[in-house]
Amino acid sequence: MRHVKCVVIGGGSAGLAAAIQLKKYNIDCLLLEKEDVLGGILNQCIHNGFGLTRFKEELTGPSYAERLVSEFHDLGIEFELDSTVIKLNSDKSIEYINPKGVHKIQAESIVLALGARERTRGNIMIPGDRSVGVWTAGSAQKYLNIDGYCVGKRVFILGSGDIGLIMARRMTIAKAKVVGVAEIMPYSNGLTRNLVQCLYDYDIPLYLSTTITRINGNGRVQSIELSRVDENLKPISGTEFNIEVDTVLLSVGLIPDNIITENAGIEMDPRTKGPKINQYYETSIPGIFACGNGLHIHDVVDFVSEEGDMVAKSVERYLNQLGKSDLSIPVNSDSNFIYVLPQTIDKSQAVKLKFRVKRPLKNVKLVIRTKDEIIMTLPKTQLLPAELEMITLPLPLIDKIQDEVRLEIIA
Amino acid sequence: MYDIIIIGSGIIGSMLAYDLSRFNVSVCVLEKNVEIMNEVSSSNSGLVHAGYDPEDGTLKAQLNLIGAKRYPQIAKDLNVDYKQVGSLLVSNSMDEHEALLKYAQRATQRKIDVKYIQQDEIRRMEPNISDSVLEALFFPTTAIITPWQMGFACMNYAVLNGVKLFRQTKVIGIDKNENYTVHTTQGVFESKCVINCTGLNGVDVAKYQDPNSEHQLEFRKGEYQVSDIRDESYLNHVIYPMPSKLGKGVLALKTIEGNLMFGPTSYVIDNRYDFSTTVNGLNEVDSKISQIIKPLAKNRMIRQFAGVRPGSITKDFIIENKDGFINVIGIDSPGLASAPGISEYVIESFLKKDFELESKMNLVDFKWKKHLSSNERNELIKDDSRYGRIVCVCETISEKEIMNAIHLPVGARSIKGVKRITRPGSGRCQGGFCESEVVRILARELNVDMKDIPYDNDVFLTPLGGHDETR
Numbered sequence: 001m002r003h004v005k006c007v008v009i010g011g012g013s014a015g016l017a018a019a020i021q022l023k024k025y026n027i028d029c030l031l032l033e034k035e036d037v038l039g040g041i042l043n044q045c046i047h048n049g050f051g052l053t054r055f056k057e058e059l060t061g062p063s064y065a066e067r068l069v070s071e072f073h074d075l076g077i078e079f080e081l082d083s084t085v086i087k088l089n090s091d092k093s094i095e096y097i098n099p100k101g102v103h104k105i106q107a108e109s110i111v112l113a114l115g116a117r118e119r120t121r122g123n124i125m126i127p128g129d130r131s132v133g134v135w136t137a138g139s140a141q142k143y144l145n146i147d148g149y150c151v152g153k154r155v156f157i158l159g160s161g162d163i164g165l166i167m168a169r170r171m172t173i174a175k176a177k178v179v180g181v182a183e184i185m186p187y188s189n190g191l192t193r194n195l196v197q198c199l200y201d202y203d204i205p206l207y208l209s210t211t212i213t214r215i216n217g218n219g220r221v222q223s224i225e226l227s228r229v230d231e232n233l234k235p236i237s238g239t240e241f242n243i244e245v246d247t248v249l250l251s252v253g254l255i256p257d258n259i260i261t262e263n264a265g266i267e268m269d270p271r272t273k274g275p276k277i278n279q280y281y282e283t284s285i286p287g288i289f290a291c292g293n294g295l296h297i298h299d300v301v302d303f304v305s306e307e308g309d310m311v312a313k314s315v316e317r318y319l320n321q322l323g324k325s326d327l328s329i330p331v332n333s334d335s336n337f338i339y340v341l342p343q344t345i346d347k348s349q350a351v352k353l354k355f356r357v358k359r360p361l362k363n364v365k366l367v368i369r370t371k372d373e374i375i376m377t378l379p380k381t382q383l384l385p386a387e388l389e390m391i392t393l394p395l396p397l398i399d400k401i402q403d404e405v406r407l408e409i410i411a
Numbered sequence: 412m413y414d415i416i417i418i419g420s421g422i423i424g425s426m427l428a429y430d431l432s433r434f435n436v437s438v439c440v441l442e443k444n445v446e447i448m449n450e451v452s453s454s455n456s457g458l459v460h461a462g463y464d465p466e467d468g469t470l471k472a473q474l475n476l477i478g479a480k481r482y483p484q485i486a487k488d489l490n491v492d493y494k495q496v497g498s499l500l501v502s503n504s505m506d507e508h509e510a511l512l513k514y515a516q517r518a519t520q521r522k523i524d525v526k527y528i529q530q531d532e533i534r535r536m537e538p539n540i541s542d543s544v545l546e547a548l549f550f551p552t553t554a555i556i557t558p559w560q561m562g563f564a565c566m567n568y569a570v571l572n573g574v575k576l577f578r579q580t581k582v583i584g585i586d587k588n589e590n591y592t593v594h595t596t597q598g599v600f601e602s603k604c605v606i607n608c609t610g611l612n613g614v615d616v617a618k619y620q621d622p623n624s625e626h627q628l629e630f631r632k633g634e635y636q637v638s639d640i641r642d643e644s645y646l647n648h649v650i651y652p653m654p655s656k657l658g659k660g661v662l663a664l665k666t667i668e669g670n671l672m673f674g675p676t677s678y679v680i681d682n683r684y685d686f687s688t689t690v691n692g693l694n695e696v697d698s699k700i701s702q703i704i705k706p707l708a709k710n711r712m713i714r715q716f717a718g719v720r721p722g723s724i725t726k727d728f729i730i731e732n733k734d735g736f737i738n739v740i741g742i743d744s745p746g747l748a749s750a751p752g753i754s755e756y757v758i759e760s761f762l763k764k765d766f767e768l769e770s771k772m773n774l775v776d777f778k779w780k781k782h783l784s785s786n787e788r789n790e791l792i793k794d795d796s797r798y799g800r801i802v803c804v805c806e807t808i809s810e811k812e813i814m815n816a817i818h819l820p821v822g823a824r825s826i827k828g829v830k831r832i833t834r835p836g837s838g839r840c841q842g843g844f845c846e847s848e849v850v851r852i853l854a855r856e857l858n859v860d861m862k863d864i865p866y867d868n869d870v871f872l873t874p875l876g877g878h879d880e881t882r
Binding site for chain 1: 796851867
């Protein structure tokens with residue numbers, strides 16, 4: 001069986017960054033990509049807004065990917081395309097299929113850069129007819145930007161996630177009529193810049209606290225029934241109204257795509273739907289690391305790549321057997337948070353905590369405590385679920401940590 | 412001019428085509444949809460019931476038993492999946508004890524294997540059974556199949572052995588002179604005998620031959636929920652609640668591929684083409700399923716669907732020969748389980764009297780291509796690298812397997828057809844990643860534009876069949 005120092009699974013914005021960085025540490029790696037090109041989902045994201053942090057300029061998705069891919073090729077990193085990993089084993093052997101055969105290789109370390117998939121109609125159980133014309137926003141994006149087909153003429157978008165907003169604009173430019181966007185929450189789930197540039201600039205109405213309660217149409221979608229929802233997100237009877245459309249796009253969330261991770265027996269976090277990690281982004285199996293949207297959902301690609309960089313450093317530490325402490329201190333949070341990453345820390349170095357809040361919060365204090373002692377208080381004028389927050393705990397504060405780190409919000 | 416025209420290519424039409432293709436008669440099948448097995452036969456539980464629940468003296472009781480007996484051999488001959496997983500008929504209250512004994516006795520009379528089991532053993536066999544389950548009957552012969560795989564395999568065999576299949580050919584009228592003249596949207600077909608197995612339209616087609624036909628159908632909708640395959644280990648057997656006058660009830664099963672499936676509900680609908688799911692229906696599935704097994708997390712569900720069952724108001728199958736026009740209508744549950752029995756019954760009771768049926772020589776074998784193991788795939792890649800280009804990651808399906816589905820004797824012509832034959836789009840991403848690639852392969856293999864690939868009958872990628880100003 002072939003033996004590889006490090007296998008990177010996934011050639012998108014996280015995996016490419018990790019592989020590039022690994023090469024800079026002089027670690028031989030093999031990158032496996034399931035598609036026939038590198039770059040991942042970025043290839044279909046032809047809008048701009050990428051790279052402001054990493055490359056200090058505004059790029060389209062394909063250009064952002066191109067920067068990474070050309071650096072990757074310049075470094076002569078080994079990769080295989082059309083290569084689908086079918087099994088990841090806890091001993092760090094990997095089985096994958098590509099046009100050359102079914103292969104099994106032994107890795108000394110693994111970077112999971114698996115990306116995410118979109119929630120579907122079945123996941124959120126929208127009742128109604130078995131109509132054709134209901135796609136995830138990403139599928140419609142692929143049809144339009146890769147294949148050149150605009151799948152709708154009168155389009156409604158459910159969910160105000162970023163892909164939905166981007167597609168509202170994209171379909172409008174492709175001469176479809178985007179009739180509206182509905183969001184079940186009382187606030188938008190997309191970045192503010194996308195709300196402004198993709199909806200407001202095109203006069204596309206956004207219906208808050210509203211959801212689709214039925215899709216109508218035998219054959220093609222003919223109409224949808226929308227309902228207002230109450231504070232428990234349940235449709236309010238009597239508020240139904242119908243809109244005639246031929247297409248429904250769903251932008252109702254991304255799920256880290258972790259089937260091989262789960263099957264390997266790696267511990268998962270039901271809140272992120274990615275693996276649990278320590279501050280080195282190492283999963284419950286030593287030597288297997290995770291980053292990018294396969295770990296948790298990001299809103300800015302630059303931070304996806306940054307995680308790839310960071311994980312490469314952890315792989316280097318691991319392969320060089322640089323000690324880490326045996327401490328495993330849990331990072332917890334109160335009910336205002338969807339999640340906090342990493343799930344555990346070891347007090348050996350400064351750590352960047354990443355989190356999302358459950359609902360918009362204004363003029364609050366973010367408190368980080370350990371047992372009864374508050375070690376950090378940060379005033380926050382605004383916290384939004386749509387925006388991934390990051391704060392660094394420097395070493396002097398880390399020293400104070402006892403059995404637990406806990407994030408809380410106080411008024 | 413044919414000897415026999417079969418109208419409809421659901422499981423009954425496909426099974427009849429399969430059986431008849433082995434005799435020296437000329438047969439054609441008329442199907443109004445772009446794909447076969449498209450309506451009643453594709454949206455059901457996929458079960459070969461043991462046969463204890465139909466009432467004594469009914470065709471349902473008689474033909475379910477024959478069907479269950481014939482299926483293992485048919486599955487073996489065609490290499491389709493057939494798994495005797497066994498079933499538990501569970502009781503939740505002492506009130507159901509009597510009924511349980513009734514079914515045990517009936518099963519014994521019908522020579523169906525049955526075993527009475529108590530709480531400890533139930534829990535050993537099914538760790539996730541509901542706490543309220545008190546006792547159960549175990550039927551080891553209950554089997555699962557994938558309905559469309561069975562039907563597709565039968566029809567492919569039939570077509571390879573001389574049966575003519577005409578798709579997108581809707582019957583619009585029937586005349587009888589010396590022979591039957593069947594008028595369709597694609598022209599006129601003639602035959603000595605017609606078999607009407609048109610499912611939802613059984614009575615309408617029967618009336619083409621006899622306007623005074625008094626048969627009546629009642630359409631019952633059943634809603635289902637389907638989980639991701641990762642919960643495969645959650646369930647081992649088919650779990651039935653105690654039947655009621657509404658039918659077999661909301662049951663739990665694991666499909667051949669490993670998805671958990673819960674359903675169906677059962678209520679009468681007016682529009683026979685109402686394949687919609689409803690809030691009430693899906694909630695009913697949730698609440699009823701929780702009476703027999705411990706509930707599975709909601710976020711595990713990847714799909715909901717509804718099927719429609721055309722039942723006769725007589726509560727039994729209607730199988731009759733009226734002057735060479737054979738009606739096979741009112742085929743609701745256990746229709747799938749009975750299909751080989753129904754086909755045999757039609758041939759033995761009617762066709763053998765009207766035709767001198769002699770077995771054909773030199774029959775061509777047809778073997779369904781099952782899902783590949785890694786070793787099988789590795790071997791195939793040596794000859795064709797496209798077996799190694801995975802298109803559907805969720806279900807591990809390659810470009811070549813999709814091409815094979817398109818180039819079968821009865822090949823896929825739509826996204827739905829490819830999905831039924833080889834499963835891309837059936838997994839957790841529900842086609843989110845692979846659908847456009849499937850369309851691209853269909854377009855390439857059929858030499859048409861992507862926009863002209865139907866999802867289903869006359870429904871395409873774009874609402875106007877591909878009008879696209881950005882191109």
